[in-house]
Amino acid sequence: MALQKNSIHQGDCIESLKKVSKESVDLVFADPPFNIGYKYDVYDDAKQTDDYLSWSREWIRGVHRILKPNGTFWLAIGDEYAAELKIEAKKAGFHCRSWVIWYYTFGVNCVNGFSRSHTHLFHFVKDQTDFTFNRLHPHVRVKSARQLVYADSRANPNGRLPDNTWIIRPQDAPESFTPNHDTWYFARVAGTFKEREGFHGCQMPEQLLARIIRVSSHPQDLVVDPFGGSGTTLCVAKKLGRQWIGFELSDDYTNYIEHRLDGTNVGDPIDGPENPIKSAPTTAKGKRRKKPFDDDTEKAVIAAYKQAGCGYPADYLLCDIELNADFVSECRKRCNGGSAYLWNHFLLNLRKNNKLPRATKRPGRINSMQMDTYGFASEVAWRLLAIDYRRTLDDILCSPEFAAEFDRLAAEFGPRDVSVTSLDYRRAAQSIRKRSKNARVTSAKQFSQWFRKTRKLRRVDIEECLNAEFEIPGVFVLCSDNYGIYAGESENIRVRVQQVRENPKWQGLEPNSILYEPNDGSLATKYALKSALVRRESTLLNCQLLVHNSEFPT
Known part of the structure; x- marks a missing residue:
């Protein structure tokens, strides 16, 4: 790919799309100008119809070219050209899976017509039988009537998939605008909202983008926004642990977006209201929830x-x-x-609560050799799901569906030359949880000098790490330029780096160097040093318990 990932690029979207490698992108979200005469910074939003459709045809074809065969394209558009752009997308080779209506009742007031109160969201795929749709994602699903009305503890805790109308009615939310209704509620980002960035008049709500990104991509997938605008798509993609690329025609908007992205971190909460408005009748003052277990x-x-x-x-x-x-x-x-x-x-x-009988069988503890072989994959899978699902490790393992996704991610990042079972990966994650808590305490006592970057670490190009001199035990930080991807421990740094070089998922993160410190101590000692380096480098894919006392630090 010619363009740098995790960057906003200033320039025309049609020309910029040509610089993206063919079939390299997992998800595109586009919120183009609606051609309704809106006053943008530099773009002319009052083209002749033929000119607008010709321009749209060209960028839509560019989107089709860059998407992987199983890729997904979401398009936000107003009434004026919704049908026309749906047809243009079909001509380009897309199939429409859903036509979603995002409805907001404090829309644009019209003098000689009905007020504008909705936007069309088209869900397109390239292949009708092979595309990403994370139907079991906990933040995509909504509460069912059995949960809301009957307070039934036996109801499916995952709820159900939402309808294809996403609504915001402020009169239904006297205290806040809340999005996760069983009919989809998403607040339009009004000027008084804390979420409002201020520099762009057509800002999408983060909660809406989060649902789209979660349902149509996986952690570390590549998300592209051809019309950067306020930067919301890119910020949400970053928060959810996706890779991202954005294009923006305006120099000023590009600078604003860069500033907004600089203040956004992987794993940050999604802005906007979170709690659902119950569409079913409330039980708060009527039927009381029964005690779930007698x-x-x-x-x-x-x-x-x-x-x-x-x-x-x-x-x-x-x-x-x-x-x-x-x-x-x-x-x-x-x-x-x-x-x-x-x-x-x-x-x-x-x-x-110590109510279970004492176990009579004690499986062996995951040892240092096993941790060295596949523990890193368990840690990465756990971290990615924590970012995406906002669920603890116990929550993940308690749900067969969540645990299966954990297994899939661990296998993708795991070793290629060793057979590792789901039992191995899951038990390693439990071991990492305990080791990380202990390492955080030990790190503060033994390795606090590494917390600050005044203590220099050795840095070498990743290709140099394949030399025999790196067949040494120690702790390392895998880097993409100056960005810390993952801090790991190993009895043989060369072997671990070789695994990274041979794994497509790791290579998708574009690692090009490592920071390292030799250490021949025990696994507990290496973990304590690793904790210090995670704190120091703010690495992306490490367990948060290495630094914080909670899986979701505030």
């Missing part, structure tokens, strides 16, 4: 654990797919249904 349920779950757990600890049962499936099946038989997430979480609560 004593009989507790006894039944303990019995299911005894029956299906084979004597293993609860943490191990979460990691073993077959044992966990048997446990959930037993719970459903004894308790008349319920989701896997529900029963797994209840099992952990029982363990934390």
Whole structure:
């Protein structure tokens, strides 16, 4: 790819799209000028119809060229040209999966017509049978009536997919504009909103972009916005751990976007209201939520654990797919249904309250050799899901769907020459959680001198690390230019770097150098030094417990 990733590029979108490698992009979101005479900085928004359609045809074809065969294209457009651009997209080779209406009731007031109160959002794909649609993503799904009205603890905790009308009605939200309704509510970014950037009059809400990016891409996928505008697409992509490229015609807007991106960090919360307005009748002052578990349920779950757990600890049962499936099946038989997430979480609560029988089988601890072989992949997968799902490790492992996504990510970043099971990856993540907490404490005592960059680290080109002299134990930071991607520990730095060089997912992060410090201490010692380097370099893909006492620091 000729253009640098994770950058906003000033220039015409049609010419800029030509610089992007063919079939290299996972998701494009485009919010082009609507051709309604809006006063932009430098763009003419009052073209003749034929000129506007010709221009649109050209950039849409450019989008089709850069998207991967399984890529996705979302287009936001007003009434005037919605049908025409849908046809142009079809001519370019796209298939329309959904025609979504984003509706806001404090829209543009019209003197001689009905007020403008909605925008069209087209969901296009290149291949109707092969495209990304993360239907189980927790921030894409919404509460069901069974959850909202009946307060039924047995309802699917993942909710359901939303409708294709996304609504904001401020009269329904007396205290705030809240987006995650079972009919989609997204606040238009009004001038009084804290989220408002101020330099661009057509700013999309972050919550809306977050839903689109989450449902149509995976962590570290590449997202492109041909019309940078206020920079919201790029900021949300960055927050959600995606790679991104943006184009913007205006020099001033480009500078504003760069400033906004500089103040945005991977893992930052999505701006805008988060709590749903319940579309179903409220139960707050009427029907009270029942106590989810009575004593009989507790006894039944303990019995299911005894029956299906084979004597293993609860943490191990979460990691073993077959044992966990048997446990959930037993719970459903004894308790008349319920989701896997529900029963797994209840099992952990029982363990934390010392109500489970003592385990009779103790699986061996994940040792330093195993951690060196595949632990790094578990850490990266956990971090990416934490960014994307905003869920703890326990939440991830309690949900078979979330855990399967964790397995997929770990396998993508894991070793190519070793067979690693889902049980291995999941148990390694649990081990990393414990080791990281201990390392954070030890780091402050033994390696605080590394917290500041006044203490110099050795830096070498990544190709040099393949030499025999780097067959040494130590701690390293994988870098893309001056940006820290991942801090790792290894008994053989050369071997680990070789794994990175041979893995397409790692190469997609464009690593080109490492910072390193030799260390022949124990795994605990290396982890403590690693904790110091994560704090120092603010690396992207490391467990947050290495630095903070919470998986989601504020």
